[in-house]
Amino acid sequence: MNEVVTQIADRVGISPDLAEKALGMMLGFLQREADDGPVAKMIEAIPGGSDLVAQFNGEGASGGGLLGGLMSALGGGGGIMGLGQQLMSEGLGMGEITALAKETIGIAKQYAGEEVVDQVVASVPGLSQFV
DSSP states (O other): OHHHHHHHHHHHTSOHHHHHHHHHHHHHHHHHHSOHHHHHHHHHHSTTHHHHHHHHTTTTSSOOHHHHHHHHHHHTTOHHHHHHHHHHHTTOOHHHHHHHHHHHHHHHHHHHOHHHHHHHHHTSTTGGGTO
8 A cells, every 4th residue: 555655645745644544534435425336346446445444434434523423413424525624634735635635536547447436436426526
């Protein structure tokens, strides 16, 4: 996984540790929100993708105290905006989050193929405007 994380960290301009956590959070979000078949193929195709989801999927995903409970009550796990809030709480700005989303999708296409990734993106409301 190091190669993928390093590639994202370099392109976005963030530390490898933060890139690893953010990538895990993004993949975990996609696993929860996207259609099961295509997203499973995509995550399995990315080297170390399943491990990152297992390691970071719980980060702010559910729980999150009162705010997390409110977000869940208002619409699932807060959707794409909830993910944005989680990434901001890790210290990322909007520009970095947008770059991270684009890089994540680009790497996913590199490993899983464009058709599979396009199905994943199309199945998550609002995602296409960020990638």
